[in-house]
Amino acid sequence: MNEIKLFCTATIANISCGFDVLGLALDNVGDEMVVRKVAKKGVTITKIVGQDLPLETHKNVAGVAALALLSKVDTEFGFEIEIYKNIKPGSGIGSSAASSAGAVYGINELLGKPFSNHDLIEFAMQGERLASGVAHADNVAPALLGGFTLVRSTDPLEVIKIAPPSEMYATVIHPQIEVKTSDAREILKNTIPLKTAIAQWGNLGALISGLYTEDYELIGRSLEDKIVEPIRSILIPAFDAVKEVSIEAGALGAGISGSGPSIFALSKGIETAQKVGEAMKNVYQKVGIDYDVHISKINNEGIKIMDN
């Protein structure tokens, strides 16, 4: 095999009570990527379609992630990468992660899988470092493993994958405004009340429990964030209204996707997820902000190999 075509899924990081540790993979929202083995050593980004992003390997997240992988193996050849971006950068659904994860996934396949998907997370995190200044795993982990992922530890890296409840769907609305990840990080406080932290880890533990027992109501009650959401939501127009109408429309819960500005809701069943999407749209139509809406089941496999 000298060429592979991939579907690199969008992802939702944080998921309310799981700030900096939880993520999940969407199924039908993502970029396409072609990775090709070529005689010329190194990594060349030959094409980027859909977004204006740097082609220079060292300035492109896919390039940086690919180089991180290649620094750990000896090869007598190199790789070309074509990226077809459907996920808008800055949307908060893992645009950079999809590219970083896709690049290392594709190269690993073409090398005959010397690395596990868990191993690949650390390489892909180097792309995240370029994108946001922090080598975080909360988007690249679900992109590579699928399902829900929990980062137990960053040093050493340990990520646990949890299969999604079978009827769970995500609705995501992306208001077309810019929130920089670095700004979203800066406004957070460095210390938090112990009492609030206890409430947060009670909810996180319950959310994990709900995922294993497929207890949708418990998952809903656990989707609460008293630490980050109250601060970051200020940056997102009509956040409270979008959250409120989502829950009125039947969503289990809703919150900020990654560092925003996208807002996600989780629902049981596609019909509820669609109703939630309509309710979300209504809010931004009234406010007069352009938006994209995505409705997707939770992907349980991560990046998908596409037929040529």
Next chain:
Amino acid sequence: MNEIKLFCTATIANISCGFDVLGLALDNVGDEMVVRKVAKKGVTITKIVGQDLPLETHKNVAGVAALALLSKVDTEFGFEIEIYKNIKPGSGIGSSAASSAGAVYGINELLGKPFSNHDLIEFAMQGERLASGVAHADNVAPALLGGFTLVRSTDPLEVIKIAPPSEMYATVIHPQIEVKTSDAREILKNTIPLKTAIAQWGNLGALISGLYTEDYELIGRSLEDKIVEPIRSILIPAFDAVKEVSIEAGALGAGISGSGPSIFALSKGIETAQKVGEAMKNVYQKVGIDYDVHISKINNEGIKIMDN
């Protein structure tokens, strides 16, 4: 049925990363209690054997918990309670919780179970309020439900029960020194670094995952507490040494039981749990502090009804 005899299990609260939310029930360590339906209304503590504790209903945790339950039902009769204490007060393995939980469990049985075991937690918490000033659920919940318990929320109260992995055993050593729960609370800081909180909830989520998947190694890696243990362990002589030898002896992890001074370790299999107990004993023998050691599987049923 006019009389019931109960075995009220000791419990371990907090469990490293689960400060204020997690607890588990021991199986073979506990008090005995007789609860009897009598003509005289109200609650009378008729006998306490094994410890010098107040017989006055309003000053006894079992009495206070019982009255909390009886305030919610109309009865034309009352209850007598006899308590045979085996769990030493102040040991950090839920002495007051065993009495509070036992009283409400026994009365509920004699009333024909108008309340669920989950309902009983809130009544038993009133006994905890008398004992420590805080109506916490982390000991009464596992005493009543068995297994591992997670307090998702205190208002409204919601506790999730998780069945223990089948081969899991606890070893507990109780150094005969006094640590007051109120002192152990006072030395805690009111705020914590966000970064530390993230590490803690990553571990808690992983611990919950490990319980569902019976992944003993993952449970071991998750038994980490960077928030409370570094502060409270100062109050417990030779804590670091006891923890270290426990892990050397094969324990998955170890930490402070409740607010101390007992130290617990979790192990896979009774043989390892026994080795851990020997290793713990050696430390306190060298230091010259008296101790009790308990080795127990994790109880999955909570309070047990004993044959008369």
